[in-house]
Amino acid sequence: MTTIAPPAPALATRDRTSVEHSAIPWYLWAVAFASTSVIIGVTWDISWHRTIGRDTFWTAAHLAIYLGGAVAGLSCGWLVLATTFTGTERDKTASVSFWGFRGPLGAWVCIWGSFAMITSGPLDDWWHNAYGLDVEILSPPHMVLAAGILAIQIGAMLMALARQNNAPEGARGPQFLFVYAAGVLILMLATLGTEYITFPNDQHGTLFFLVSALIFPFVLVGLARSTRFGWGATGAATIYMGVTVIMIWVLQLFEARPMLAPILRQVDHMVPPAFPILLVIPAAAVDLLMTRMPGGARRLRQWGTAMIAGVVLMLVLGVVQWYFAEFLLSEGARTFVFAADQWDYNSSPGAWQYEFWSEPVTLAGAGWTALVTVMSASAGLWWGNWMKRVRR
Template sequence: MESTIPSSFSPSTEAVRARSIDWRLGIPTYVYAVVFASLCIVWGLLWDIMWHISIGRDGLFAPPHLVMYVGAVVSGLFSGYQILSMTFRKNHPERAGSVRFWGIFYGSLGALYCVWGAMAMLTSAPFDDWWHNTYGLDVQILTPPHTVLVLGMMMVQFGAMIGVLALQNRTRSQTLANDLDQRRASRLKLLFGIAAGLLLTVLYVLLSENMGKWLMHNSLCYTTAAIAFPVYLLAVGRASLLKNPLTVITFVYMVTLLIPNWSLPLFPATPKLGPVYNPITTYQAFSFPLLLIVPAFALDQLMKRYKGNDWILAGLAAVVFMVLFLAVQWPFGEFLHTSPYARNWFFLSNAWSYDSSPDWKYRYKFHPSLLEPPAVFFKNFGFAILYAAISARIGLWWGNWMKRVVR
């Protein structure tokens, strides 16, 4: 007996179509694309740092740069397509809830950030190449072309986070009537946690010169952390719908940082720029992440239990974050910098750049000039708690704004 089912609707075709819908769970493809682009940017940046401390010389199309360019192109193309689709399809289902700009275009807020960020990143590439050809090698991180690049990178990553956030926030007041809705809501929560963790990783990298293991017994490390981390952590913690958002976000940060730091040293690398004081043969790791996950877990518990005034919450959060950060990072910094048990592939303390002497007497101990008298350290630490309270209050305000983003 012949089948009466048309070939276009055969069970196998329907199964393929169902699987195609299933993996996205109704979430726009561009959202997955921009989160992937954010990951490319982070890992390209980390590879670029390890390239510089292991090889030295690079160029416009060096492999780490190409990975970052992939992130820029992917975010720009997918976000640009979403904007053009909303603009020229007047019956687009998401157009009514989009942002209109320049009087012509329609798009989500996240897509706009991603397009602007991608344009800035791609503009910075030839600008940086011209800068090197004109002025030679960089002697500092934030040269004008690098500043444009960093702003573009963080804008793409912020756009990825906001793109997920808008979709997540639409589920806040919805009744999740079926299994698909519940799975979609769970996927959006996780995607927001990943996007926020990736942006946290870049924030740490940009500030890492003030928080290296050699500075973990100096108040500068804790002052920098007090200014930078509470504002971000409390903002994303308030905006997220995860059960323990800050624990998840800081875990993503640690994994994102550790994967290239553990994997790249397995590959060969030789210096191509002198002077070479340390004749290495493999990539050198960047750094082991800060133990932010410990104070982050405590902040999660505080934010779940305390529902009072945000000014009081900011003060409590500042004390909790700073005290726990000091309690774990001070001894861990001692371990990383001085212990022979940290000089391995896991803790990465044996990594050393090609242009640094391996026999430097302070390679594995704190430099006296970076050690402060206890009175000076605790005075500065007290100010750091104050800075953390201000930072936390701004973060809570920012988080309240992010909870309202639905476009």
């Protein structure tokens, strides 16, 4: 039997296109930098408030946050203008149209996020001047800021995802960038859930398991389904833990003093975030289950595998974090590495620091957690299948 080779020009064009999609363009590096700058700034800003108190708007932490927003908005705005007015026909075909302008889907999401972040800045400053300190992390201005930050993280993911899906199977650069962006997204979601899942004192209660079931099966199952990197969920969980641990270790190196009353405990350095959840272990279980599913598996098998992966994730997370939380409340964790027992300057010292703040999860709580887990994992599978088709 004779095999007919494609014409040489067509073959050369296809090879050139594959090489182009394997490379990482400057604007992907720009949005990766932007998402990193934002999450570092957010972590730093929370530490600033816990250590020093409310300060001027022009703190270094705020500048890092808004630098990330500006870089994402400007780089993606330039990309949209370049695609619209000077892009090739292929560039325009691989883009999304909005108000007559054309650009990648992720770029539009980043631009919206940048506008939301910039809007939240003066709104937050006015809020503090009018109402004083925040009682909770999620004040109205912070919710606008959080929406903008999430949009930039998701936009960065979508831009890396489109690059991955258009690149050859062996192109590692776009795959790693997608996993990195997903890890930063997990860190942002965990930061938004600080009041429910971050402190070890909460990690025996029903609310911890419910919020974890809402977030982690959705993100990790979706990521494991959509990435071409065999250990995508594990890689993203490693990024989440790694960035958090680095911030913990770096922040403790800087001396700082409270500047706003009431000062109820002595603080002499930046208060770091709590040690991250040991997410890498349950994430590895998700990867092991999801990668065994064939690409062309029937829908029923897909849903069944995703639900099992979500339940296994929460079971492993529950066992691992249950005992790790007990360790973090013990004297052995009060070291530079684990940074346990470090609290806000305006919190009164007491026995509450070493105790769990709620009753252990009940049987009814476990049942609700299982239901939320199944729904979250199912939504994650749908999201992952959608992400596998993203090309623009």
